[in-house]
Amino acid sequence: MKTRRTLVAAFSVTLAATLLGACGSGDAQETVGAKNKKGGQLNIGPDQHRVRGKKVASIAAKVPAAIRERGSLRIGGSADAAAPLGFYATDDKTRIGSEIDLATLVADTLGLKVDFQAVSWENLFVGLDSSKFDAVFSNVTVTEERKEKYDFATYRLDDLAFEAKKGTDWRVKGPKDVAGKTIAVSSGTNQEKILIDWSKKNEKAGRKPVDIKYFQKDTDYYLALQSGRIDAYLGPHPTSAYHVASAGQTQIIGTFSGGGDAVQGKIAATTKKGSGLVDAYAAAIDHVIDDGSYAKVLKRWGLSSEAVKKSEINPRGLPRP
Structure with missing residues (x-):
């Protein structure tokens, strides 16, 4: 889409x-x-x-x-x-x-x-x-x-997933869990909109905003994740689930509707x-x-x-x- x-x-x-x-x-x-x-x-x-x-x-x-x-x-x-x-x-x-x-x-x-x-x-x-x-x-x-x-x-x-380095005990259940975190997302997507909205909610609540990162290539997200330059990548759940199962280096730490809070x-x-x-x-x-x-x-x-x-x-x- x-x-x-x-x-x-x-x-x-x-x-x-x-x-x-x-x-x-x-x-x-x-x-x-x-x-x-x-x-x-x-x-x-x-x-x-x-x-x-x-x-x-x-x-x-x-x-x-x-x-x-x-x-x-x-x-x-x-x-x-x-x-x-x-x-x-x-x-x-x-x-x-x-x-x-x-x-x-x-x-x-x-x-x-x-x-x-x-x-x-x-x-x-x-x-x-x-x-x-x-x-x-x-x-x-x-x-x-x-x-x-x-x-x-x-x-x-239609679900989205936060994918982090394997072994982390951090979990994402809502906006406060990403406050101050460095998270990568693809530009122009539903997940970007959700992440920006969450960051604004955090600032309004007196918490730190999300440090949102963008990369030119999709594979760069995973390289950044493994090197520690980002804390997580927010993307489509199907591709994240496949990457977790195939590469074995990451884990899903939270899933959410692609429609955000409005609708599943x-x-x-x-x-x-x-x-x-x-x-x-x-x-x-x-x-x-x-x-x-x-x-x-x-x-x-x-x-x-x-x-x-x-x-x-x-x-x-x-x-x-």
Whole structure:
């Protein structure tokens, strides 16, 4: 999202190289990755052995006839997304990640093949407007402004995370916990706005403001964290959780809604308003939640804490700027 982008694709390449160096020898097609905290492997090879679903006729019937006849679901994803959401496998051409896995489960349930297309963030919405895409699965947050043009079926919570050096006993539960701390954040994001608001609250309460730092490259945040130049990095929870599991040098010390105090942010399958598809997406998501395949996908990518109990159609979104 323009207001809350994940780490850029360049970081995915760097991280993949780091993981390859960490895992040593092995079958790159199946077990490439780094040891997670439970001793398992984070698979970043092209052979994903995805969790798959089966067609449910009653749900598939909700799909408009023209798409059923076509037999495929054209799904857009951001080429700028990063691990574990959407990134390139070790062959540098296969797109993998949690968003791809969840979109595949939905398509399976609807009895449709998947036609994935990775484009720039802005072109995701151009693709929806022009009906090039039937859906976008790409960490899109529901907002009140977007609801004017698009329909949403939620499938994950939109959370942010404070990531600190491993072993720290510092925890973040609210503004006072970051008073006087040096924290890095990406410019122009929801998390930056939240951090600035918290800093102002601290000053108003007579506490020290937050010393906010910005870096040119996303990987520089982690170098600064390890060197002690910053106390924490505030970013999207999915990428922080992936980094914690893969690198093993940091820990999450606090999580918060991407909507701040105003509303719990929610990530959703996005479709053009009035396309007739949102009911089918919601029903398919509810089905994979009920049959347990949804939980397996989230667990696989370290995102279990962002699970939803059911899909909501066009819920309350982040307020207008």
